Amino acid sequence: MRSHAQAVVIGGGLIGCSILYHLTKLGWSDVVLLERSELTSGSTWHAAANIHGLHDSTNISLLQHYTMALYKELEVETGQGCGIFQPGSLYLAQTEAREHQLRLQEAKARRYKMNFYEIGRDEAERLHPLVDFDGIRCIMYEPEGGNVDPSGVTLAYPAGARQRGAEIHRFTPVTCTEAQPDGSWIVRTPKGDIRTRWVVNAAGLWGLEMAAMAGLELLLMPTEHQYFVTETIPEIAALDRRLPSVADRDGEYYLRQEGLGLLIGAYERDMRFWTEDGTPPGFGHELFPDDLERIEENMMRAIDRVPVVGAAGIKRVINGPMIWSLDSAVLFGPVPELANYFCCNGIIPGFSQSGGMVKLAAEWMIEGEPSLDMFGWDMARFGHWAGKAFTRARVHDQYSHRFKIHFPNEERAAGRPVRTRPAYEKQKAMAPSSTSISAGSIRSGSPPPASRRKRRPASPARTGGHRSAARRACCARMPASSTSPTSPNMR
Numbered sequence: 001m002r003s004h005a006q007a008v009v010i011g012g013g014l015i016g017c018s019i020l021y022h023l024t025k026l027g028w029s030d031v032v033l034l035e036r037s038e039l040t041s042g043s044t045w046h047a048a049a050n051i052h053g054l055h056d057s058t059n060i061s062l063l064q065h066y067t068m069a070l071y072k073e074l075e076v077e078t079g080q081g082c083g084i085f086q087p088g089s090l091y092l093a094q095t096e097a098r099e100h101q102l103r104l105q106e107a108k109a110r111r112y113k114m115n116f117y118e119i120g121r122d123e124a125e126r127l128h129p130l131v132d133f134d135g136i137r138c139i140m141y142e143p144e145g146g147n148v149d150p151s152g153v154t155l156a157y158p159a160g161a162r163q164r165g166a167e168i169h170r171f172t173p174v175t176c177t178e179a180q181p182d183g184s185w186i187v188r189t190p191k192g193d194i195r196t197r198w199v200v201n202a203a204g205l206w207g208l209e210m211a212a213m214a215g216l217e218l219l220l221m222p223t224e225h226q227y228f229v230t231e232t233i234p235e236i237a238a239l240d241r242r243l244p245s246v247a248d249r250d251g252e253y254y255l256r257q258e259g260l261g262l263l264i265g266a267y268e269r270d271m272r273f274w275t276e277d278g279t280p281p282g283f284g285h286e287l288f289p290d291d292l293e294r295i296e297e298n299m300m301r302a303i304d305r306v307p308v309v310g311a312a313g314i315k316r317v318i319n320g321p322m323i324w325s326l327d328s329a330v331l332f333g334p335v336p337e338l339a340n341y342f343c344c345n346g347i348i349p350g351f352s353q354s355g356g357m358v359k360l361a362a363e364w365m366i367e368g369e370p371s372l373d374m375f376g377w378d379m380a381r382f383g384h385w386a387g388k389a390f391t392r393a394r395v396h397d398q399y400s401h402r403f404k405i406h407f408p409n410e411e412r413a414a415g416r417p418v419r420t421r422p423a424y425e426k427q428k429a430m431a432p433s434s435t436s437i438s439a440g441s442i443r444s445g446s447p448p449p450a451s452r453r454k455r456r457p458a459s460p461a462r463t464g465g466h467r468s469a470a471r472r473a474c475c476a477r478m479p480a481s482s483t484s485p486t487s488p489n490m491r
């Protein structure tokens with residue numbers, strides 16, 4: 001194992017492997033990835049691995065399109081299959097608001113020359129004869145939508161990185177990260193230490209524990225998430241092509257072909273946190289007991305829409321852990337209070353974003369700034385007020401309303417008030433429909449840093465400190481809504 005490196009990436013899940021690949025692609029070859037177990041441990045191995053391009057945020061759409069194209073390039077470059085299926089995705093609108101949202105997406109897709117357009121019911125029935133389109137107000141089609149093989153992709157990234165000189169060490173847990181006075185780090189493992197310029201926290205489910213080694217507290221909490229796969233469905237077996245996936249956000253489920261059956265997953269209202277005190281260190285390639293009752297309502301809506309699901313037997317249920325930030329967007333970027341410590345934690349649609357997001361990470365470390373403005377992901381977006389209780393309330397809200405449409409200037413009530421002014425009770429009595437401003441409680445987009453440094457106070461002399469100060473000044477001028485521009489509707 002090398003004793004020195006430009007960057008040490010901690011975690012060999014989807015994101016860590018992609019970071020390693022992109023660092024080498026942008027020119028750094030003396031980089032190392034450390035994985036405590038096998039690659040793909042954590043959330044990655046059991047993901048449904050759906051991919052799609054459109055997102056409410058234009059920049060995220062651009063990144064997601066980059067990611068979808070990259071998977072094909074990776075296969076050619078490395079020879080490692082990524083199990084790519086792109087039979088397209090159908091987006092359904094049952095309500096006026098959803099129709100409006102999809103039409104906005106279509107207009108944006110036209111503007112940015114992305115492939116996402118409306119189709120009529122006849123065309124939709126030809127594409128997916130098993131869907132009942134009654135009650136659907138409009139149907140959009142994204143021809144590149146589909147899914148990948150989670151392990152294939154996660155092995156292709158390091159294969160590409162290795163070709164350019166990167167080292168990967170499996171079964172090498174990081175036990176300590178020590179900041180050095182010159183801004184470098186010592187990363188300690190049972191197999192030896194590495195001195196490095198950059199530490200990258202890509203420890204996924206263990207992101208919180210990894211951050212704690214550097215004295216940081218990340219606002220993350222793991223939940224359970226479930227999908228199931230049906231037995232073979234004769235109507236699918238009789239087809240000579242793959243069916244498009246179905247994004248029925250009003251039904252609060254996702255559905256796609258898997259083998260000769262269907263895969264249906266749900267973000268249920270009756271959600272479950274897994275652990276509230278972090279991920280156990282010994283957790284491995286494990287799943288939780290099936291709990292289909294919890295997603296029964298979502299399943300029933302899927303059966304109404306795709307009736308063959310009701311007659312199909314269930315072949316397998318996956319109930320696995322997934323780690324969330326309090327606005328369900330990644331905690332991304334250099335940590336303002338720590339020199340040369342980069343976080344990429346709490347990613348929900350990892351398979352749609354792994355390429356583009358991580359390309360920005362590599363640009364930020366190597367070139368000093370990312371090529372796109374990703375303020376909605378910047379970990380400096382939350383302040384010290386956002387503690388564990390607030391994180392819990394927000395993650396609960398985010399998970400159980402994953403597909404809800406979020407409107408500009410929306411005030412989300414979960415977890416509030418966190419902090420109140422002395423006049424709060426009086427103002428509340430005067431204005432029962434309070435907003436975050438009139439109620440005097442904290443504004444959801446209030447600035448400084450996302451992380452809470454336990455040991456050392458923030459130093460404005462450090463690069464991150466300047467960035468954080470700039471962000472604070474910028475946030476102070478922004479309305480609360482504009483500080484969280486990434487609505488999760490299309491993730």
Ligand SMILES: Cc1cc2nc3c(=O)[nH]c(=O)nc-3n(C[C@H](O)[C@H](O)[C@H](O)COP(=O)(O)OP(=O)(O)OC[C@H]3O[C@@H](n4cnc5c(N)ncnc54)[C@H](O)[C@@H]3O)c2cc1C
Nearest residue numbers: 011013015036042043044048049050174204205349350351
């Ligand atoms: C049931 C389910 C379905 C999903 N479906 C989809 C989907 O359809 N589409 C989609 O885009 N996303 C989906 N996801 C989300 C997706 O799985 C995640 O976005 C992605 O896997 C996150 O990858 P990661 O690398 O950040 O984390 P992880 O996969 O958790 O990887 C972290 C890695 O870090 C390693 N590590 C931890 N601590 C240390 C240490 N001390 N030293 C060294 N290594 C360490 C771990 O062993 C692990 O390998 C789904 C998730 C679940 C649970």
